[in-house]
Amino acid sequence: MTPRRSRSRRLVLLSLAGLLLLGAPLTSIGLAVREQYVEAGRSSAEGRSISDLQAHVLSLETQMRTEADWGAIARAVQPSIFTVATDHGLGSGWVVRAGAGGSDVVTNFHVVAEAFNAGDAAVHLRQGDLTIEGSITQVQPGDDLAIVHIAERFPALQVAIVRPQLGDTVMAVGSPLGLGGSVSLGVVSGFRSLEGADYIQFSAAISPGNSGGPLLDSHGSVIAVSAAKFLGTGVEALSLAIPVQTVCTMVGCKWSTAGRARSRP
Numbered sequence: 001m002t003p004r005r006s007r008s009r010r011l012v013l014l015s016l017a018g019l020l021l022l023g024a025p026l027t028s029i030g031l032a033v034r035e036q037y038v039e040a041g042r043s044s045a046e047g048r049s050i051s052d053l054q055a056h057v058l059s060l061e062t063q064m065r066t067e068a069d070w071g072a073i074a075r076a077v078q079p080s081i082f083t084v085a086t087d088h089g090l091g092s093g094w095v096v097r098a099g100a101g102g103s104d105v106v107t108n109f110h111v112v113a114e115a116f117n118a119g120d121a122a123v124h125l126r127q128g129d130l131t132i133e134g135s136i137t138q139v140q141p142g143d144d145l146a147i148v149h150i151a152e153r154f155p156a157l158q159v160a161i162v163r164p165q166l167g168d169t170v171m172a173v174g175s176p177l178g179l180g181g182s183v184s185l186g187v188v189s190g191f192r193s194l195e196g197a198d199y200i201q202f203s204a205a206i207s208p209g210n211s212g213g214p215l216l217d218s219h220g221s222v223i224a225v226s227a228a229k230f231l232g233t234g235v236e237a238l239s240l241a242i243p244v245q246t247v248c249t250m251v252g253c254k255w256s257t258a259g260r261a262r263s264r265p
Contacts, residue, residue: 068218070171074183076220080157082125082132083175084148084212088114092174092213093125093148094222095156097251102151106247107212108227109139109146116146123148126180143197143246144227157214159244159253160221164188164200172204172226172239174213182210186237198246200224203237215241 077094084093084107091111097104105125109116112123121136125148138147164170168188176182186204193199202215206226215224224241247253 068169070183070185070218073171073216073218073220074173077157077173077214077216078181079127080155081173081181081213082127083178083180083209084111085124085126085178086112086115086122087120088118090175090178090209091211092209092226094173094212094214095154096147096159096222096247096253098153098156100153102149103154103156104137104251105134105148105150106225106251107146107148108225108242109141109144111212112136112139112146112148113141125150128180138250140250143250144242145225145247145250147251158219158221159248159255160217160219160223161255163191163243163245164217164223166190169218170202170204170223171216172202172206172210172213172241173216174206174210174226176207176209178209186239189237192240194240198243199227199240200243202239202241204239205237206239 080095082093082105084091084105089111091107093105093107093111095103096106115121115123116136116139123134123136125132125134132150132152134148134150136146137149140146166188170186170188172184172186174182184204184206186202188200189203190201191198192201200215200223202224204215206213206229210226211228213226214222215226217223222244224243225247226239226241228240230238230240244253
C-alpha cells in the first residue's frame with residue numbers, strides 16, 4: 001500500500017512539473033515583459049527616492065544653518081547678566097543700556113522693593129567673583145520693574161523689536177537660588193493678561209532668584225523679563241515674563257534687527 005501511495009505522489013508531482021515545463025515558454029515571455037516593466041518602475045522609483053533623499057538632506061542642512069546655537073548664545077550674554085543682591089534678598093538683572101556714564105541694569109521691582117521702601121538704594125551686583133556696588137535710580141512698581149545704575153560699563157543686550165510667536169524656543173538666564181549665569185530652555189506657551197498687566201507665558205524652568213533675568217530668543221535678543229511662576233500640586237513649567245517693550249517705555253533699548261520681518265501673534 002505504501003509504495004502505491006508513493007508512486008501516486010510522484011506522478012502527481014511529475015505531472016505538475018510537466019505542466020510547469022509546458023507553460024515555460026509562454027511564462028518566460030510574460031516574465032520578460034514583466035521584468036522590463038518592473039525594471040522601469042524600479043528605476044523610476046529609485047529616481048524619486050534619490051530626489052526625495054536629496055530634498056530631505058537639503059532641508060536638514062537648511063534647518064541646521066538656521067537652528068540656534070544656544071550654547072553660543074548663553075556664553076555671549078554672560079558678561080551682561082548679574083545677580084542682584086540687597087540685604088533683603090536677591091534676584092537677577094541684565095544690562096539694557098551702557099555708555100560713558102556706566103550701565104543701567106534691569107531687574108524686577110519686587111527684587112529690590114524692601115530695600116527701596118526702607119530708603120536704601122544700595123544694590124550689590126555680582127558676576128562670578130566680581131561684586132559691583134550700584135544704586136536704584138528708577139522704579140516702576142506697577143510694571144514690577146526697576147533700574148539699577150553702576151559706574152562700570154558692560155555690554156548692553158539687544159532687545160527684540162517684535163514679540164515672539166507661540167511655540168518659539170526661548171532661553172531663561174539668571175541666578176536661581178543665587179547660582180549666577182544659569183540657563184534653561186523652553187518655549188513660548190501663551191500670552192496672558194493678569195490684573196491688567198501683560199505677560200508672556202513660557203515653559204523654561206525658573207526658580208527664586210531668576211526674577212529680573214532676561215528671556216532670550218533664538219537670536220540672543222531679549223524678549224521679556226522673567227518675573228513669576230505658578231505654584232501648586234502638579235503644576236509645572238508655567239512661568240511668566242514681562243514683555244521687553246514695557247522695559248523700553250522706561251529706558252532706551254538697543255533694538256535688534258534680527259527677526260524684524262516676523263509677524264506679531
